[in-house]
Structures are given as structure tokens and as C-alpha cells.
Amino acid sequence: MRILHTSDWHVGRTFHGRDLLVEQESVLSGLADLVSSEKVDVVVISGDLYDRAVPSADAVSLCARVLMRIRAAGAQIVITPGNHDSAARIGVFGEFAAAGGLFLRTQISLLDKPVELADEHGPVAVYGIPFLEPEPARHVLGIADKGHAPVLGEAMRRIRADLASREARSVVLAHAFVTGGAPSESERTIAVGGVQDVSMQVFSGVDYVALGHLHGPQTLAENLRYSGSPLAYSFSEARHRKSVWLVELDAGGLVGVERRELPVPRQLATVTGTLAEVLEDPAHKPLEDHFLSVVLTDQVRPMDALRQLQTRFEHAVHVEWRPEQGLQHNMTYAERVRGRTDEEVACCFVSDVRGSEPSAAEMSLLREAFSVVAREQEQ
Structure with missing residues (x-):
């Protein structure tokens, strides 16, 4: 059996305010071509199909078109929700979708009930663990311990117990932060009480674990991998080689x-x-057609910098002002103004914000303003 492991589509996401639906459809539609060329039997999507719990109509339509192309190319599909999308909304009409080869594994109480597939070698059990938010999940699973590790541990205990009752090869979909994985800037934290990661050992006992949540493709063990997101969703992902895993059993x-x-x-x-x-x-x-982030080092903050940059770089989307001198210091603002007069504090503030000292005329206006305030306070 040949399985295409993907995750974190985040359909409907924007990039610094820019709509990405065209780019997303371009990349995701190409998965159907991979299904055909690689003779893929199953495509698994390990969470965050959408970028939000209530996706736009355009995002839903895009997903429907892509999934129909994948099915038409010959692959069955298994989807679990992540921490961005909504289990209830993805899972609606799940029983009807299964009749057409689209399997939605969204219910915590049924996570140990696999999608039962088969090839010439026999059965393959595909288990989907929806994103387990610790507090509600522990009540559904009937455990006292709090945190991501206990609920995922219980989920895998149930899966291994079911697997022991059948002779089948196994695949598990999970959306989690596994120890050893490298995050990027575009993932939403799933920390609860400061602890979000779980040990790799939690997932022992199965043939392949298709992980979702982290946006960079990563191999934690030969049978334990993140596919990463199909597109870059932050500038920290500029060096990622976006990809999917082709898994063979x-x-x-x-x-x-x-x-x-x-x-x-x-x-x-x-x-x-x-x-x-x-x-x-x-x-x-060569950067004129790139999504561009610009760090400006001018000593004085340029006015309307992004608009000016977009006259040459149409897809410039982010600007930071980092003057080479003037703002680099280790003291807190309170430490820098301690013991200074109102006039000195105002002067310091102007210098910090603008990167240059106030002019003589500006200093005159500041002194006049402080004089007016002082006279009013004396009355």
C-alpha cells in the first residue's frame, strides 16, 4: 500500500494580509498528479485542513475541489482535525463521505476505531487522533492526569489495544508537538500550563505515524515524521523544502x-x-517577484516605507525599522529616564521613536508646552 502523508494545509490563511487561495489551490491540486504518477492508494491529512474553525465559503470550495481531484485520481482520503480547524464542522456528514472514499476521523471517543483498508497483503488499520485539547479530552477519555502527554498516552493505549485484537498493519494520524521537532513562527502554540510536547515513545507499536502541526518537514524516526505545510506561512520557513512523504507498506x-x-x-x-x-x-x-520582508537601517524612520517599496517590489509585505545605531541598548525605558527632567524625557522619546535628535525649533516648542502645563498646575 502506498500512502501520501500531508498535513497543515491551512486553507484560507493569509500571508501578511495577502490572500493565498490561488497559491494554495495551485500547490494542493498538484497532489492529484502525484497520486496518479506514484500510484498512491491513500492520502492522509494530519490536521489543520483549514486555517480557522469557521472557514470562508471560498476556502471550503477550494478544499472540495482539491479533495475531489484526489479522489478522481484514485486515492482514498483520511482526514483528522488539528488545533486550527473545527472537529465538529469537518466531521459533519462523515458517514456519508465514507461511502465515497473520504474518511473523517474527528471524534475523540472513536479514535480507536480505525479506517479499515486493504491491499494484496491484507488489512491496514488507519487510526485518526483528532487534536486533543487536554482538558476536554481527558474527560472524554476518563483520565485524571492533565496535559498533552497523558491524553495522547491514553489515546495510543486504546489504539494499541484495538490493534492487538486484529492482524493488520497500522498507520496513526496525530496532530501534536513531539519532542525533538523544530517549530517555526507560523504555528499556533498548543501549550497548556507551559507544557505542549510529548515523547516519541508515546507512539510506539505502530508501523507509521503521520504527524501534523509543525510546518517544516521532519524525520524524528524512520516511522515517525512531520510532512510540514505545503506552503510557507512565515518568513522563518523561507529555507524549508516543502514536501510530502510517500510511505510504502x-x-x-x-x-x-x-x-x-x-x-x-x-x-x-x-x-x-x-x-x-x-x-x-x-x-x-531577482527579488522583485518574491514575497519580501525588508529590514530598513535608515537612521531616521522613512515615511510610508511599505508603499514606496511596493513601487519596485509588488509583493513586499513586511517592513521592520532597525537603525544601525541609536536603538541598540540593553537598558529598560524606566532605567533610561530615571532622574531626568520632563524636557529630557521628551527629548529622549523623540530620539528613540524617530532615530534623530529634536531640532532647535522642536525643542523650543517642547519647552513652551511644558511651561504652559506648569502654569496650569500652579493655578
Whole structure:
């Protein structure tokens, strides 16, 4: 059996305010081509199909088109919800969807009831663990201990118990932060009480674990992997090689896993310099079609910098102002103003915000304002 492991589609997500539906459909529709060319039997999506619990109509329509293309290419589909999307909304009409080869595993109470598939070697049990928010999950699972590790531990205990009752190879979908995984900036924290990660050992005893939540493709063990998101959702992911895992099971279980890289609809880049340098340097021409984050080093904060940058870089979406001198210090603001007069504090504030000292005319206006306030307080 050949399984395509993907996760964290986040359909409907924006990138610094830019709509990504066109880019998402371009990449996700290509999964159907992989299904055909690689003779994939099952596509698994390990959480965060949508970016929010109540997705837009456009996001839902996009998902429907992509999933129908995958089914038409010949693969069955198994989906579990993550911490972004809604288990109740994804799971609605689940029994009807199963008749068409789309299996939705969204109920905590049924996580040990697998999707039962088969190939020439016999049965394959595919278990879906929906994202387990610790407090409600522990009540459903009937355990006293709090935290991610206890609820996932109980979920896997139930799965192993069911697996022991049948002769089948096994695949588990889970949406979690497993110890050893490397996060990026675009994931929403799932920490509760400061503890969000679980040990790899929790998932022992199954042939393959298809993880979701972390957006970079990662191998924690040969049979324990994150596929990562199909697109980059933060500039911290600029160096990621977005991909999916092609997993193969034979009669004895896991026989191999191969990476299949996904196309990049628009690359990401970060550039640093003064506004004039960034706008004028011919070396930046290859970046004109990239999603761009710009770090400006001008000593005085440029006015309307993003709009100016977009005259050359249409897809510039993020600007930071980091002057090379003037704002780099270790003292807190309270420490810097301690013992200073009102006039000195105001002067310091202007310098910090603008990156340059107030002019003589500005200092005159500040002194006049303080004089007016002082006279009013004396009355």
C-alpha cells in the first residue's frame, strides 16, 4: 500500500494580509498528479485542513475541489482535525463521505476505531487522533492526569489495544508537538500550563505515524515524521523544502519512505539596507517577484516605507525599522529616564521613536508646552 502523508494545509490563511487561495489551490491540486504518477492508494491529512474553525465559503470550495481531484485520481482520503480547524464542522456528514472514499476521523471517543483498508497483503488499520485539547479530552477519555502527554498516552493505549485484537498493519494520524521537532513562527502554540510536547515513545507499536502541526518537514524516526505545510506561512520557513512523504507498506509493515518536493508558487526573501539602497540596488532585481520582508537601517524612520517599496517590489509585505545605531541598548525605558527632567524625557522619546535628535525649533516648542502645563498646575 502506498500512502501520501500531508498535513497543515491551512486553507484560507493569509500571508501578511495577502490572500493565498490561488497559491494554495495551485500547490494542493498538484497532489492529484502525484497520486496518479506514484500510484498512491491513500492520502492522509494530519490536521489543520483549514486555517480557522469557521472557514470562508471560498476556502471550503477550494478544499472540495482539491479533495475531489484526489479522489478522481484514485486515492482514498483520511482526514483528522488539528488545533486550527473545527472537529465538529469537518466531521459533519462523515458517514456519508465514507461511502465515497473520504474518511473523517474527528471524534475523540472513536479514535480507536480505525479506517479499515486493504491491499494484496491484507488489512491496514488507519487510526485518526483528532487534536486533543487536554482538558476536554481527558474527560472524554476518563483520565485524571492533565496535559498533552497523558491524553495522547491514553489515546495510543486504546489504539494499541484495538490493534492487538486484529492482524493488520497500522498507520496513526496525530496532530501534536513531539519532542525533538523544530517549530517555526507560523504555528499556533498548543501549550497548556507551559507544557505542549510529548515523547516519541508515546507512539510506539505502530508501523507509521503521520504527524501534523509543525510546518517544516521532519524525520524524528524512520516511522515517525512531520510532512510540514505545503506552503510557507512565515518568513522563518523561507529555507524549508516543502514536501510530502510517500510511505510504502508491504506484507511486513513499513518498507520505505521517500520525499516528494512540492512546487513553490512564490518564493520568500528578506533584504536589509536603507530604503534608498533597497530601491536602487540592481542586485535585488531577482527579488522583485518574491514575497519580501525588508529590514530598513535608515537612521531616521522613512515615511510610508511599505508603499514606496511596493513601487519596485509588488509583493513586499513586511517592513521592520532597525537603525544601525541609536536603538541598540540593553537598558529598560524606566532605567533610561530615571532622574531626568520632563524636557529630557521628551527629548529622549523623540530620539528613540524617530532615530534623530529634536531640532532647535522642536525643542523650543517642547519647552513652551511644558511651561504652559506648569502654569496650569500652579493655578
